[in-house]
Structures are given as structure tokens and as C-alpha cells.
Amino acid sequence: MPTYLYCVVHADGSDGEQFEVFQPMAEAALVTHPQSGVPVRRVPVVAQVQLGSDGKRLSNSNLDRLGFTKYERAGDGIWEKKAGQGPPTIQRDDA
Numbered sequence: 001m002p003t004y005l006y007c008v009v010h011a012d013g014s015d016g017e018q019f020e021v022f023q024p025m026a027e028a029a030l031v032t033h034p035q036s037g038v039p040v041r042r043v044p045v046v047a048q049v050q051l052g053s054d055g056k057r058l059s060n061s062n063l064d065r066l067g068f069t070k071y072e073r074a075g076d077g078i079w080e081k082k083a084g085q086g087p088p089t090i091q092r093d094d095a
Helices: 060-065
Strands: 003-009 015-022 040-043 070-075 078-083 089-091
Touching: 060 070, 060 078
Parallel strands: none
Antiparallel strands: 003 015, 003 040, 070 078, 078 089
16 A cells, blocks of 8 residues: 655645545545645655666666656757657747
8 A cells, every 4th residue: 555645725825734544546535634634735756767877677678578658858958868758859838
């Protein structure tokens, strides 16, 4: 079961205290604090990946084998594919 980070939302919309909750992924996000009933919101958290001492865990060949696609910056707004499926390059849309 994953751990989710939540923060209390004050009446003025500012963030309050943060707390963690163990929840099944299929369960909806909380909208109120489980104990106090005050409004809360889920805080997005970036997953941490352990690279390992030799860096081989995230090598291009391992990423490709595991079904991931990896792009690396090749220039101003241009990215080249180094592993996986997809177009050989992608670029920023300067609309």
C-alpha cells in the first residue's frame, strides 16, 4: 500500500500542516482530515529512484528492456530518443 502526502487547506486557501496516509491505490483521495474533518488536499510527490553505484540499473538498454522510453536534450527545445519506442525526436511547441 502506498503512502500519500496530504496537507491541510486553511480557509484562506493557504497550506497548513502536512501528514502521511497509507491508502490503497484504488481508494479515492481524502478531502477531509481523518481526525479533525478540516479540508485537505493530496500533495504530489516525485518518486525517488535509486541509481545504484554503477548506474547500470537505469542504462538505456535496461530502460528499453523494461518498456520505458528515454529522451535526452539535444538542443534548444529538441529531445532525441535514446531508449524505447516513439518518434526519434520530439520538440517543444512554440505556439
